[in-house]
Amino acid sequence: MNRDPTLDPDLLHTYVDGWRRHDVEAVRGTLAGDCEVVETNGLVYRGSDRVGEWMRNWLAAGGHIADWRITDSGAAGDLLVAEWQRICRWQGEEIAVQGATVCRPLGGRISYLREYGGRAAP
Template sequence: MNQLHAYIDAWRRHDIAGVLATLTDDCVITECYGPVYRGRQRVEQWMRAWFGVGGSVDGWEITSQATAGDGLVAEWIFSCTWQGEAATFQGATIARLEGEKIAYLREYATSAPLYDWTGTWRD
């Protein structure tokens, strides 16, 4: 298991200490919705706040992955409950290691369900 798997797995378990163990002290995490969390202390604050108001990671399935040098990438399907609303979306994470820990992680996600284009776009 690489550090990106460990990071994702700890989120699935709602394991704050497990997530923090994968990160450098001065990590930079950019969530797909826009917030940037700088440093493990800020990541811990984010996670405690998110879980504290009832946020829940209901599933996070890695569908493909690759490693190149100190870079890790994964595509995934993410399911969560936020403010009482369940959501599922697809996305990708790009991470960079320093030593054995994640120093940089950025998420990208779809804003709409994917579909096969057949000559016309959905409204």
């Protein structure tokens, strides 16, 4: 059962769209100030300021989201979930990843987000 009346089922789509557009402030706008974001590689970023710093540094070092499509999404109680396919470039290599995200919004912002993923088969 959803106990958060501000639960926006499009919140994950907005987060992904910000990454796809390389828009740091749009991504930060989806996050609670004290959020926790766990990347597919297990790295943890705490706080929207830290997430913004990580994103700016990644983009400045040549990181590029070529495509990120949510293929299915929904809500389960207080959680938003999505399956996705992402293609990014990092250090000259194009990387295709299939994954899923689980997030817990609170007050209309993402308070916890965890991504699970692995390289897509060629």
